[in-house]
Amino acid sequence: MTNPFDDIPPGRVDQLLDRLNEARIGPDTKMQCKVCWWVYDPEEGCEEWDIPPGTPFTELPEHFTCPGCGNDKTSFLVKDDE
Numbered sequence: 001m002t003n004p005f006d007d008i009p010p011g012r013v014d015q016l017l018d019r020l021n022e023a024r025i026g027p028d029t030k031m032q033c034k035v036c037w038w039v040y041d042p043e044e045g046c047e048e049w050d051i052p053p054g055t056p057f058t059e060l061p062e063h064f065t066c067p068g069c070g071n072d073k074t075s076f077l078v079k080d081d082e
């Protein structure tokens, strides 16, 4: 049996969660900051960062930080649509 998380050291639950999280990010997936609850909506882009509408979260620049609290992209989680 192969385990896709073999390369993650035991105990690194945060890395495991990150990977599961990333696997769920699609081109139109909304992402929510877990610190301040600011939401990135790919349909709207982000004015603060000059991100044009239609930009997937995964295409955001590496230096992108949350306009609400200044934390980086790792602070974002997939927002489940109600």
Ligand SMILES: [Zn+2]
Binding pocket: 033, 034, 035, 036, 037, 038, 066, 067, 068, 069, 070, 071
């Ligand atoms: Zn934030």
